[in-house]
Amino acid sequence: MACRFPMTLRVPDEIAPAIKQAANQAGLSVNAYIVRVARRAATLDAGHQLASLGLGQDLAGEGDAL
Template sequence: MSVTTMTLRVPAELAPSLRASAEAAGLSLNAYVVRAARRQAVLDAAQQLAALGLNEDLAGEGDSL
């Protein structure tokens, strides 16, 4: 897996809770933020698909998996 380095600026008041949440989850701060970003990206993609109105056209798709 290749990675890209990014600089993330967060409000000073948010940093301690991010660090604490990452520690509580047993993750590094980087892994915690990546997991949160990945979850949000999946939710955004799902909302975009839902907005296309394909609900009925896709009914039953994947049921045999």
């Protein structure tokens, strides 16, 4: 279950139409689309942080790929 809390997101007028269009093309509400994009960004950030640890081949073959 998602933790729900009120949040206001201010989107610049110049990118709001692109977000709405991308959400429609993905078949998602704007909220669901923004959640998807935020989740992907957080996952990529975590991957970059792991990569910066220099573990390299230490994790090879562990079943997780970034």
